[in-house]
Amino acid sequence: MDFELSDEQRLIRSEIQDLCDQFGDEYWREKDMQHEFGWEFYEEFADGGWCGVTIPEEYGGQGYGVQEASIIQQEIARSGAAMAGTSITSHHVFSAAPLVEYGSDDHKERYLPEIADGSVMVCTGVTEPNAGTDTSQIETFAERDGDEYVVNGQKIWTSKAQEADVIMLLVRTQPRESNDRFGGLTLFFTEFNKDMDSVDVSEIPKAGRGAADSNEVWFDDFRVPAADRIGEEGKGFKYLLSFANSERISIAANAVGTGQAALETAASYAREREVFDNSIGTYQAIQHPLADSWTKLTQAELMIRKAAWLYDNDKNSGPEANAVKLRASEDAIEACERAVRVHGGMGYAKEYDVERYWREVMINVLAPISNEMVKNYIAQHVLDLPRSY
Structure with a gap:
């Protein structure tokens, strides 16, 4: 496999970044505080044709794979939208997958075009x-x-x-x-x-x-x-289970994007905040945790690319999809906590958003399956150890 993104994939990433630039941290912070659904963001996402990213072209979608979908999810999270932004959009990518694969022609015709154009949630x-x-x-x-x-x-x-x-x-x-x-x-x-x-x-x-x-x-x-x-x-369970790996890859992409948002915010703050007559970014106690988290999230991003490539090429992606869900979710929580610590007391304040990233990224260790169950899967299906539950 080639880890280099194709020209089309880079264009997708660029267009999603441009879309997300219209909705910065202030937008998501306000939505979070008011507990308001991000309709404005969703409508822009739908108008861009992104709701149908993995829906076949014959039903009005774009017919892309999990690789492209994971790129989209990562960039949405990285923009500061975090898990709220990806939650608003991801079900269009993955909830329709069993219908695409196993639904009748009539069933697909009734629902997929409207899902693809965003008129149906x-x-x-x-x-x-x-x-x-x-x-x-x-x-x-x-x-x-x-x-x-x-x-x-x-x-x-x-x-x-x-x-x-x-x-x-x-x-x-x-x-x-x-x-x-x-x-x-x-x-x-x-x-x-x-x-x-x-x-x-x-x-x-x-x-x-x-x-x-x-x-x-x-x-x-x-x-x-x-x-x-x-x-x-x-x-039904068989149909649902056949798409579990794509969901794990998506969760990993969401987590990596949120962790990256936290790191970028922390690094920016560390360059500007002065303590003892120096910017705090000059101190290794600040630098090293952020650098360590960057390496971990970068490794997870590479594994997302591999897992998505396996999935899109109809190869067994179970070990990689589960492993990257585990690692990305744990490493993203660590990155977000480190970002809060870098901000000191202001990390606990809403205006810098790192506390929001920290709260949102926690869900990834719990859902759609707990990391403990991921370890059980790897022990049983990769290491050939006895079933433990």
Whole structure:
């Protein structure tokens, strides 16, 4: 593989940087403090055609791969938008992937063009209060009723449910069986909004990403057309799992971008802030932690490129995708904490934004899967050690 970005990839990065330059730290700081969705940013992103980055051209998208999508996500985060900015945009890249791969022609025609042009907002309903890491414990149930399914249950951590028009929804259509824990899980891609009588949406107050809501969602006799089922009944987890590595790569790109934003802010402050008649950037106690974090984030960025290349070329990317999610998330938290320390007491103040980066980047060690489970995966599937859970 060639680590050099192509001319087209460099152009993508440049255009995203130009777009993000319209929305600086002040914009995201205000959105975070007011807990307001970043609609202005989203609309510019959609107008630029970026919502359809991985959607096939025949459905109005650009037909790019995870490599290009990860470049976009990294640059959004690096601009100061951090995890809020990437959360607003990433579901258009990845939540539609199972529909693209496994949906019927009619199903794709009904939804993909509007997702690609940004007129439709997507959310994802998978996690439940009793089914986080262990997806097999999902209890939300869909019962067949003629040409429809009737859904009852609860989802949690459903990002953008306040704004969404459609949802990718994983439910049970058969009871859980001990010999096939993931059988009976079915995936839907269907119309959804918080104003439906059969849906109740409640926002979850959280530490970061104030500009991108996370929610609990309750379904009470929520009717879904059978035509909105993705693929076969009972194979939803298989469909969802096939895109897990792309999500891990995306999370790594988000983390690296946020860590880079923190480092750049800290280095700028260190050049200007004077203590004991010198800029603090002259002191090795300031220089060395920032330099160390730069090396770690740069290594993670290179591994993102490799993992994305493997994924886009239909090669096994599992070890690399999981490893870079682990390393990028941990190294980004360290970079953000170091940026706060460089600012001293002002690092705790909102006006310098490093505290916002620090709060937002924490989510990457927890989701979409914890780093402890990533280590379990590597131990079992790479090192051939016994399953430990």
